[in-house]
Amino acid sequence: MADDNIFDGTAIGQEVTFETFGCDVFHANPPTPDRLTPNVTFDLGARLGLDLPTPDFRSIEVWRFDHEQARTNAWPSPTLRMRQGQIVHTRMKARTNTHTIHHHGIEPTPFNDGVGHTSFEVSGEYTYQFQAGEAGTYFYHCHKNTTLHFEMGMYGFLIVDPPQGPGAVFEGGPRYDVEKLWAVDDLDPAWRELGHDAGLCGDDAGLNLFNPKYFAISGAFAPNTLTDPRAVVRARAGQRILIRLLNASYSILRTTLGVDATVVSIDGRGLGRAGSPWSRPFVIPANQPFELTTAQRYDLILTPPGPGTYSARFDFLHWITRAIQDQGRGIAATRIIVT
Amino acid sequence: MRRRQFLKYGAAAASSLLLAPDALAQSLVRVSLAIEAVDAEMIDGEVVFMLLFFSAGRPRPVIRVTEGDSVQFTIANNDTRAHGFSIPGAPGATISSIPAGASRSVTFTAPRGGTYLYLDPTRAPVYRVLGLHGAFIVAPRDPTTPAGVATPFSRAAQTLSLQRLFETLGPPGRFPGRRWIPPRDRVWVFSQTDPALNRRVDANQTINLATVTANFAPRYFTLNGFSGFDAAHDANTSPSGYVGEPLVLRVLNGGLATHSPHIHGNHVMELSGTNAASAQVVRDNIVERDTWIMAPLDRKDLLLPFERPPDIPDAVYPPRQEPFPLHYPMHCHTEMSQTAGGGNYPQGLITDWTILGPNPSAGA
Secondary structure (H helix, E strand, O other): OOHHHHHOOOOOOOOOOHHHHOOOOOEEOOOOOOOOOOOEEEEEEEEEEEEEEOOOOOEEEEEEEEEOOOOOOOOOEEEEEEEOOOEEEEEEEOOOOOEOOEEEOOOOOHHHOOOHHHOOEEOOEEEEEEEOOOOEEEEEEOOOOHHHHHHOOOEEEEEEEOOOOOOEOOOOOOEOOEEEEEEEEEEOHHHHHOOOOOOOOOOOOOOOOOOOOEEEEOOEEOOHHHOOOOOOEEEOOOOOEEEEEEEOOOOEEEEEEOOOEEEEEEOOEEOOOOOOOOOOOEEEOOOOOEEEOOOOEEEEEEOOOOOEEEEEEEEEEOOOOOOEHHHHOOEEEEEEEEO | OOOOEEEOOOOOOOOOEEOOOEHHHOOEEEEEEEEEEEEEEOOOOOEEEEEEEEEOOEEOOOEEEEOOOEEEEEEEEOOOOOEEEEOOOOOOOEEEEEOOOOEEEEEEEOOOOEEEEEEOOOOOOHHHHOOOEEEEEEEOOOOEOOOOOEOOOOHHHOOHHHHHHHHHEEOOOOEEOOOOOOOOEEEEEEEEEOHHHHHHHHOOOOOOHHHHHHHOOOOEEEEOOEOHHHHHOOOOOOOEEOOOOOEEEEEEEOOOOOEOEEEOOOOEEEEEEEOOOOOEEEOOOOOEEOEOOEOOOOEEEEEEOOOOOOOOOHHHOOOOOOOOOEEEEEEEOOHHHHOEOOEOOOOOOEEEEEEOOOOHHHOO
8 A cells, every 4th residue: 555545534744733633633544554563462442331330339331442352341441461572563443433542651653652633533443553662561541532531441551561571570670479450540420421522522511620429449449449359469478569550540649558669660661770870769658648640650569578458548639629539538448468 | 991902812922032131231131021911812712811921012921041140020010900920949039019000120140040930929829820920941050061961950950860861862872862952942831721710800809819729620721821733833832853852841830730741752851840948959860751740830840852752663663654753742641631611622731742853863
């Protein structure tokens, strides 16, 4: 196919206008430019309309990506795991309306970056291509009407292991025995009434106002987070625990752990790794709160001093008032149990 | 009474005012600002009352001086309300009150090289949030490392990590290309507007200052006064350059929301922030991030390295089919900020940055 045809109907090589920046953004299903043979391929489809039971005996709708084969009905979306240096293909079927995948923190060409106004939204199918350059913790999410689609749950972890595989955070970096993925999120039931393209073309959909009522750790809703295995960390004495922490909420996430934590990597960049002598790991003492805003990731190494149960608490703070969301109820707590 | 000015949407912000001492005034740098009430058009066409600083007839001026300069700010208050002036972190740069229709001056010594916010502290945070804030950039007088490499910070403020990072920019290694040079920067001032608050100020209603933050429900999220499409296409806002041409981002938040800016295409290095006393802190532990925190009144300097986007496959770099320039967004990830008037994604706090081509000095 001639190059020109690949880019037809996309933002590449043409002037973006006020309309194609937002309301009337590019829709396309092109072949992948500069396509290589992949080392690993993920087949994902957008799946809307999954109702999750909530602890108050109601339910709340989430949208997500799921494997095309071997569907899991999992939420958040499946974790994509690869090794540094691999050529990765993420083949995404939009299935309903248009969607994209932005691999957050992964930095490929714009055509593979999943942003409508700098490339296109997918109405059928597209294969995103990148080569995983740095080991670390990333995530992926839909970047169409992102305000809504990300909040609805269209995200999952993306983990780049070092070339040798899991067990170290990055090549030459700290090792771990037990790994836990905490995607911490908040959900506003009122936003479930909106259509996928709410507000895009000028109507006031109220997407500037966010009032979450449910608070979750990796798909488990508070207060079930105290016992749900998706949230609770279990380790044996002497084991080194790695927590990959993602703030997937629209709150300022204030985290308090009952055990010292060493921050060894931030946003997919190992602290003090080779070639980065201007950074170094640092310790957050037990019971000293620290804050992450939306989309930030911390990789934490925990070495609890001995058997016991250690607390972990997340306060969801409003982005303007800094008050705990939902009249003080916006809290999720879990435990780190060492036996 | 003055007829209020109508500020059409997209009215060009004042470009940087690079000010040098006036020879006749014996090393005094003079800055003249006016406080104006305006009806400003938002990106969706709504017209909102705002209070803005102007210079030479243009809004939101970026003021640039050099460390140690004697600087005189003269503020003409053309509004019907009393205002004031201050620059947190710059000792002596305060005018406690400027009566309506009056003009007042203050002279102070330009502080340590760095990024500062000038603002009206009167009836805080109201007048600041209605638009009375802007960027005050101080060039360091002694900006080089011991090895003679330019940085955005004074030698006395530099950390070993900062020196090491800037000395790594340019030579073969991780960041082959050019050294950072002082003109390679962009100023990003973040603001939020809640038309309901602005209407109340315009109507001279009594406002309980203690409840302003609790009731603040912004509908417009701007960067240098622009949002969405226009912020992405403003040459003074949107960074561009070739691979190997590092750039410093000077990011300030004049509003009340905590933003979470996320940049695509490259990670950035967080070089500086402020402490509780509003003083500049140059980091010794310089963290590479794709998303950073911008709390109200935060001022941070970050390095956008303009490195080759690291996840483009080696085998197809430079890309053969996908053409340069490569465009990437920077947007706030607390996505309520991506709206205008409650919808219109992504006409909020966003801009684009552009890689024009591969590293010219690498021959590829």
